Amino acid sequence: MNRVATLLRRRLAQAVPTLLIVLTGNFLLIRLAPGDVVDTLMISQGGGDPATAAALRAEYGLDQPWPVQLALFLWKSLRFDLGFSYFYSERVATLVFDRLPITLVLMGTAMGVALAIGGTLGALAAQRAGGRRDVAILAFGLVCYALPSFWIGLMLIVLFAVKLQWLPVGGVATMGSGLAGIAHGLDVARHLVLPVATLALFFVGVYMRVMRAAMIEVFTQDFVRTARAKGLSERQVAFRHVARHAMLPLATMLGLHAATALGGSVVVESMFSVPGVGRLAFDAVMQRDVNTLLGIVYVSALVVIAVNFLVDVAYAWIDPRIGEG
Amino acid sequence: MMHRGPGPGIGRRDLLAGAAALGALAAAGPARAQPAPRRGGVLRVAYNTEQPNLNAALVASNAVYLVASKVLEPLAEMDGLAGGVRPLLATGWDAARDGKTITFRLRQGVKWHDGRDFTSADVQFSAMEVWKALQNFGRAVFKDLSAVETPDAHTAIFRFDAPIPLQLVLNAIPALTTVLPRHLYAGTDIRNNPRNAMPVGTGPFKLTENRRGEYVRLDRNPDYWDRTQPFLDQILFRAMPDKAAIAAAHEAGELDLSCFTSVPLPDIARLGRLPTLEVVARGYEGAINHATIEFNLRTPQLQKLEVRKAIAHAVDIGFVVDNVFEGYAKAGTGPVPSTSSAFYTPDVPRYPYDAARANRMLDEAGFPRGANGTRFSLRLRPAPWFEYTRLMGDYLAQALRRVGIDAQMQVFDPGAHLNVVYRDHAFDITTGTHAYRNDPAISTTVLYATGTPPGVPWSNQYGYANPAMDAVIREAANEIDPAKRVELYHRFQRIAQEDIPLLPAVEHAFVSVVSRRLVNHHNNPRWAMSSWADLAFAS
Numbered sequence: 129m130n131r132v133a134t135l136l137r138r139r140l141a142q143a144v145p146t147l148l149i150v151l152t153g154n155f156l157l158i159r160l161a162p163g164d165v166v167d168t169l170m171i172s173q174g175g176g177d178p179a180t181a182a183a184l185r186a187e188y189g190l191d192q193p194w195p196v197q198l199a200l201f202l203w204k205s206l207r208f209d210l211g212f213s214y215f216y217s218e219r220v221a222t223l224v225f226d227r228l229p230i231t232l233v234l235m236g237t238a239m240g241v242a243l244a245i246g247g248t249l250g251a252l253a254a255q256r257a258g259g260r261r262d263v264a265i266l267a268f269g270l271v272c273y274a275l276p277s278f279w280i281g282l283m284l285i286v287l288f289a290v291k292l293q294w295l296p297v298g299g300v301a302t303m304g305s306g307l308a309g310i311a312h313g314l315d316v317a318r319h320l321v322l323p324v325a326t327l328a329l330f331f332v333g334v335y336m337r338v339m340r341a342a343m344i345e346v347f348t349q350d351f352v353r354t355a356r357a358k359g360l361s362e363r364q365v366a367f368r369h370v371a372r373h374a375m376l377p378l379a380t381m382l383g384l385h386a387a388t389a390l391g392g393s394v395v396v397e398s399m400f401s402v403p404g405v406g407r408l409a410f411d412a413v414m415q416r417d418v419n420t421l422l423g424i425v426y427v428s429a430l431v432v433i434a435v436n437f438l439v440d441v442a443y444a445w446i447d448p449r450i451g452e453g
Numbered sequence: 454m455m456h457r458g459p460g461p462g463i464g465r466r467d468l469l470a471g472a473a474a475l476g477a478l479a480a481a482g483p484a485r486a487q488p489a490p491r492r493g494g495v496l497r498v499a500y501n502t503e504q505p506n507l508n509a510a511l512v513a514s515n516a517v518y519l520v521a522s523k524v525l526e527p528l529a530e531m532d533g534l535a536g537g538v539r540p541l542l543a544t545g546w547d548a549a550r551d552g553k554t555i556t557f558r559l560r561q562g563v564k565w566h567d568g569r570d571f572t573s574a575d576v577q578f579s580a581m582e583v584w585k586a587l588q589n590f591g592r593a594v595f596k597d598l599s600a601v602e603t604p605d606a607h608t609a610i611f612r613f614d615a616p617i618p619l620q621l622v623l624n625a626i627p628a629l630t631t632v633l634p635r636h637l638y639a640g641t642d643i644r645n646n647p648r649n650a651m652p653v654g655t656g657p658f659k660l661t662e663n664r665r666g667e668y669v670r671l672d673r674n675p676d677y678w679d680r681t682q683p684f685l686d687q688i689l690f691r692a693m694p695d696k697a698a699i700a701a702a703h704e705a706g707e708l709d710l711s712c713f714t715s716v717p718l719p720d721i722a723r724l725g726r727l728p729t730l731e732v733v734a735r736g737y738e739g740a741i742n743h744a745t746i747e748f749n750l751r752t753p754q755l756q757k758l759e760v761r762k763a764i765a766h767a768v769d770i771g772f773v774v775d776n777v778f779e780g781y782a783k784a785g786t787g788p789v790p791s792t793s794s795a796f797y798t799p800d801v802p803r804y805p806y807d808a809a810r811a812n813r814m815l816d817e818a819g820f821p822r823g824a825n826g827t828r829f830s831l832r833l834r835p836a837p838w839f840e841y842t843r844l845m846g847d848y849l850a851q852a853l854r855r856v857g858i859d860a861q862m863q864v865f866d867p868g869a870h871l872n873v874v875y876r877d878h879a880f881d882i883t884t885g886t887h888a889y890r891n892d893p894a895i896s897t898t899v900l901y902a903t904g905t906p907p908g909v910p911w912s913n914q915y916g917y918a919n920p921a922m923d924a925v926i927r928e929a930a931n932e933i934d935p936a937k938r939v940e941l942y943h944r945f946q947r948i949a950q951e952d953i954p955l956l957p958a959v960e961h962a963f964v965s966v967v968s969r970r971l972v973n974h975h976n977n978p979r980w981a982m983s984s985w986a987d988l989a990f991a992s
Binding site for chain 2: 162170171286293304398404416
């Protein structure tokens with residue numbers, strides 16, 4: 129337990145500067161793009177007069193110089209106040225936390241599925257590297273990795289939703305169905321199959337390759353020969369001894385990919401009409417809704433920091449030598 | 454002394470709106486025997502551009518009306534036949550001879566969805582505090598409105614400081630006069646009133662649930678003032694930002710309707726061949742857009758009228774109609790679309806496709822081809838608003854290259870485009886859209902008049918200034934004689950097409966994809982933006 133506490137302290141100390149850099153960077157980036165939320169409000173209305181625009185800018189504080197806006201924003205962020213979205217006329221915290229759960233479910237399931245399938249395929253491939261099974265798995269992994277997710281998603285929709293009609297085209301639940309409890313859960317699960325598959329396929333390719341490479345390396349080490357000499361079966365050697373070691377780089381990748389998966393959810397959520405933070409982030413960029421975007425960045429950064437902390441804990445569990453001292 | 458105002462729709466002003474709707478229905482479908490409508494059913498509609506604000510009195514835009522027009526009602530709606538308005542919340546209207554007073558008689562026995570009575574106080578509040586003070590187009594149309602008097606609960610007298618054409622007011626009524634409940638808005642911050650996401654209206658449907666990013670749910674209003682309507686039990690607007698997904702959902706039978714061309718243009722033909730679906734291009738006559746090619750007259754080459762005319766001749770509009778719009782459009786002839794029969798004139802200068810002539814005109818204008826075959830280069834900034842504004846940019850670059858003009862193309866996202874083109878004027882040529890709103894005075898003359906400050910989208914940001922043009926626009930704005938007003942707008946169209954600061958190149962309606970199980974649809978010129986009280990599934 130002591131090791132975990134040390135890790136937590138160290139991670140928290142690193143998190144504060146990370147957050148500051150992320151927030152300031154994003155604030156400046158979106159300031160660099162021409163146009164602000166008042167412009168996009170005018171566009172969404174099909175036009176408007178300049179007096180209204182000026183009044184709105186004054187009301188939203190957009191007429192202040194940017195260092196003042198940035199300082200105000202950082203000060204509010206320190207107190208966990210995410211501010212107000214002028215595009216949605218809603219508190220940013222409400223917007224983001226309404227949508228975060230579905231994105232986390234989508235991301236978590238996709239990563240879990242990718243880890244399970246990718247890890248298993250990688251292990252199977254490594255067992256007889258160079259064999260026919262290995263080649264087949266490698267080819268499959270390459271295809272998963274190379275196909276862009278917007279295309280995969282569309283093809284899955286065409287096949288499973290349009291042609292076979294096994295699964296819904298999009299959304300997270302049947303609208304106005306009034307389902308509750310387990311029936312509602314199953315309905316949501318059915319809706320999430322295609323988006324999860326789309327998001328997971330890319331990572332299956334990655335994890336498969338990482339697992340395979342790591343296992344092949346571990347197979348050459350001395351303790352494996354010892355294990356074989358003890359009379360363990362090849363399966364026991366591969367999954368008990370080799371796979372456990374090979375999982376360390378996999379855990380590293382998982383931590384790195386937490387951010388990538390959040391980014392990937394932008395595409396997947398738009399395609400499958402999933403009301404998550406990815407889509408909210410995309411809309412916020414297009415609408416120059418600075419407050420909403422920075423709120424999402426803030427919360428996403430917290431999520432990524434949390435996932436990486438969990439990965440550290442997992443390291444410590446997989447390899448007892450880590451985190452001592 | 455009052456007299457009967459001009460304009461169609463007046464003869465039937467005392468008819469029940471229901472009867473008028475039935476008349477429209479009969480007129481809309483004589484060619485094919487329509488199955489009888491049945492009561493009940495849940496309609497699933499694609500909601501491609503989700504709106505944060507559904508207050509149509511505040512934001513008069515297509516995407517807001519798609520949902521809000523079922524909940525909130527204007528004073529009157531466009532009629533089923535070409536032109537004219539039919540009564541909704543107002544049952545009749547008269548204009549005084551001096552053009553400064555319009556009296557509306559309001560429908561009795563109408564209740565808001567929360568049970569309160571609808572009265573003239575609601576109309577007064579909406580007109581003075583919302584349309585005139587805050588609404589994007591109402592601010593211009595109602596700028597001279599000085600007071601709304603309410604002698605009794607069902608009469609509203611609009612007083613104007615300067616004469617206003619009744620013709621303009623009637624044309625503006627369907628889009629600009631959505632009435633809000635005074636008791637929920639008076640004394641509040643109207644722009645940020647939480648009711649804007651959950652409007653309370655008098656319409657045939659009540660908004661019962663608004664799940665942002667998922668769906669908006671409307672339920673039948675059992676107390677609607679027209680007891681025979683609505684037919685549907687429920688309407689679900691499903692938020693779907695991806696157009697390809699909307700096409701797929703249509704194919705899978707998960708949607709009954711999508712409006713405003715919410716599927717990718719290349720998918721339209723394929724969807725139309727499916728036995729369950731119908732692609733409909735009517736019902737948008739009151740929502741015609743132009744796809745435009747806009748010039749920056751600050752650019753020395755484009756200052757020359759001959760160069761602009763040469764470019765107009767260099768563009769093959771027929772090709773654009775067939776390949777960008779899949780045939781669902783036609784060549785535009787001027788700033789007023791041909792569907793606007795009251796104002797349209799075909800008698801304007803035209804610029805048929807003739808690349809050889811374009812080349813000759815450019816030679817004569819003093820821009821011969823250089824050693825590399827190029828005359829000069831232009832910054833092309835296609836608008837990002839629609840799929841077609843981007844595709845037209847691609848086409849334009851090629852068309853210009855054929856006549857020796859090198860187009861350097863760069864596409865921005867909406868927020869940036871607005872600043873680059875309409876505020877900073879850092880462009881030479883751009884594509885765009887112009888929404889015609891049934892009267893040139895609402896959103897068309899502003900494209901040609903001087904005096905709009907930089908930064909206002911869909912206004913004259915081209916550096917175009919012609920005193921004769923300004924004079925015609927000013928004169929028409931306060932001309933109350935409809936015949937003279939029409940003549941002035943004919944002149945306006947001729948000057949616009951002679952000077953071409955922008956080319957209204959393509960005139961297009963939108964397209965809907967509709968389930969064949971639906972009846973009574975697309976039966977008025979603003980159908981997607983109307984109440985759908987008579988829309989039903991076939992029995």
